[in-house]
Amino acid sequence: MGFEKCHPAVNFIYFAAVIAGMILFQHPVFLLISFSCAFLYSVKRGGWKVLVFDLILLPLVAAFALYYSSYNHFGVTVLRQNFIGNNMTLESLVYGFVLGFVAAGVMIWFSCVHSVFTTDKVVYLFGKVSPRLSLFLTILLRMVPRIKKEAKRINMAQRGIGRGVNQGNVFQRLRNCVRIFSMLITWTIESLTVSSESMRSRGSSLRGRKAFSIYRFDNRDRAYVIGVFASLTVILMAVMLKQTDILYDPRIVMTPITSMSYLFYAGYTVFCLMPLGLELWTEYRFWKARKAL
Amino acid sequence: MAHFEIKDLNFSYPTAKGKKSLDGVSLSIERGEYVVLCGKSGSGKTTLLRQLKSVLAPHGKKTGEILFNGVPLEKVSQRDQSAKIGYVMQNPDDQIVTDKVWHELAFGLESLGCDQKTMRARVAEMACYFGIQDWFHRDVANLSGGQKQLLNLASIMAMQPEVLILDEPTSQLDPIAASDFLNTVRKINIELGTTVIITEHRLEDIFPYADRAIVMDGGKVIANDTPRNIGRLLYEQQNDMFAAMPTPVRVFYGANGAGDCPLTVREGRNWLSREFTAEPVHKAMPVQTLPDEIENPALSLKELWFRYEKDSPDVLRGVSAEVPAGSLYAIVGGNGAGKSTTLKAICGICRPYRGKVKIFGKPVEKYKSAELFGGCLAMLPQDPKSLFVKKTVREDLAEMTKDEKRIAEVAETCQITSLLDSHPYDLSGGEQQRAALAKVLLTQPKLLLLDEPTKGIDSFFKEKLAGILCKLKESGITIVMVSHDVEFCAKYADMVSMFFDGQMLTTDTPRRFFGNNSFYTTAANRMSRHVFSMAVTAEDVVALYRQNKEG
Structure with a gap:
């Protein structure tokens, strides 16, 4: 009911911006804001299965930080020496955590992208760039599952005369596999020939192809885009004021946190929470409308 | 002015060595007419239909003239031809290009470069007219065969064609979906005045409504009259096509x-x-x-229960049957009732979780795979194409056995001797079916399982197939056949069973079975x-x- 019902272009702009932010900002506060928002949003969309996935990422982040700091020895704050005599430094450990969180955060954001972006939307966005490209993509999307299904069917037919992939000794099985594969190729070519005839018969080779879409850009999409750009402006100000900058080598150096900084943190939080907020808001509205009956 | 005017059209394929696929065809098709084109497979129906749309016309030597609305067809622009001449092909699956129903509906309009507003209106209109709105957002992969073919029709109608050409559109559909589809075509013809030119095996559903029937044989038009008169012409000529009436x-x-x-x-x-x-x-x-007790049945099924997944509903719910040796046993019933699954259970591809399958008195799971499929039983699948591996039929048969003499014998039985050097994909539906049957027979089965053997085959080939099956029966082979085709079962089966709701409900001889329904x-x-x-x-x-x- 939430973000996935927005126009694909809005989805695309938002995710591009939020993932770029995740990668670019190595400032721990910004990092943690984006990471936790991604965490919340993915759990909201995917339920407990995603929660487990997200939680598994956390120890992996720690493991990566340990691994990283035991191979990189920059920094001045020595914590201890490891068993081969190399310095373990605070800076490299922290930087290891930062890299780990960036990677984990990007993965979580991508899991959200995956649940919001259906293939339709991808095809639509490609269609905006080039209708032919999107046509190619949609043919591909149809062919791949069809080939799988046909492989199953051929195997079934072959099993009926004792020549399936799991019948006979190892060599026979191998040969049966090769046979089925070769049939599959013939079938695919044959089937694509008919498809291309059907396409040409409906004028696919004419000039001036347009892409049809079932999406419309409504007021909510406009409001959302305005929100995205307003918060992006705030973030851009933070970048210009060097609020997002941080150095880890040789020692951790960052712009001092002032009361202004909290404004930027708030702006970034709003930005990262936008899809979750929209989802909750719609659910609230729905709940209220139901209650009013 | 006629809608389509065909004047002395001759055509031969480059590989045909001068043999004409179309021989002096002259026809005139009026605006709004519903014309059915019939003839045996290979009589030139498809070749003729394809000449009516330039992008689909095969390469070859062509003489004569085709006028569309009085203009030579090659002078009609591609854009006009795409929109005004709609063409529905045989295979519902291969024709669909995109992965979503709504996208497929809009495909033609996208090609024509319509603006979004027009596209939306037309797509909505089509979805409503064809009753597609319920599955508008679905993946094409989840549709049934009948729905797919209806989608093909709708996506062509969205371009608002003047002529609708249909090349055996229902040959891959079950009878109920087929007659639904043909009713829709008829509705289009009556309500919109679209000219319809159709080739079809199921003349029962078309003949009463068609304005004209054209019969082709060997590339020539041999009869061209109203459906009511065409029967007499064919009967007097003693034409093979009479069997299709x-x-x-x-x-x-x-x-x-x-x-x-x-x-x-x-x-x-x-x-x-x-x-x-x-x-x-x-x-x-x-x-x-029926005899009260069948002695030494070739096949006996005892209360088979089967489901595909642990949580899915049962497909077989206590299937019991006994098939006497040397008989042709037909199982009829609706779509998705579990008929094909029963066949799979018989040959051990599906393992029922309850019940027993005995083949010649021995439980199927006691057989070794090589023993079962080499000389005991074999299954002919619904789509014969999924059996062919090689470039020629001969090579395909040689794959099963080295014995040249046996190959020649089986080819003779299945009447495919003259087709041995063709590519299996180049054969017509009926020929493919027989070639596949030959391949299956080379495993020397004593029990032959056939899944929808008459699907997509015209009446002439059906009779040939029936002849082959009778011969096999005489040689002692037991045949179990699953079919939608009641006419075929009534004529040739020894026993008919009704399959419904995962069970064999009644079994009887065909006369008593159909006579009481x-x-x-x-x-x-x-x-x-x-x-x-x-x-x-x-x-x-x-x-x-x-x-x-x-x-």
């Missing part, structure tokens, strides 16, 4: 009827009522009864049941008619 037509001419030829079951009933005002003397066909039965029976009883094929009705009339 609707049952009432065959009965009428078979019985030397006088007056107007009936086309529908209703007309056939009325005609019989007029002929037999009093109770006929010879009322019923002789029936055979009043809905799920043959056209001949529906047409004659008020006068005769137990007459289930056109031949039965003709025989009773003659007995009564000739004393």
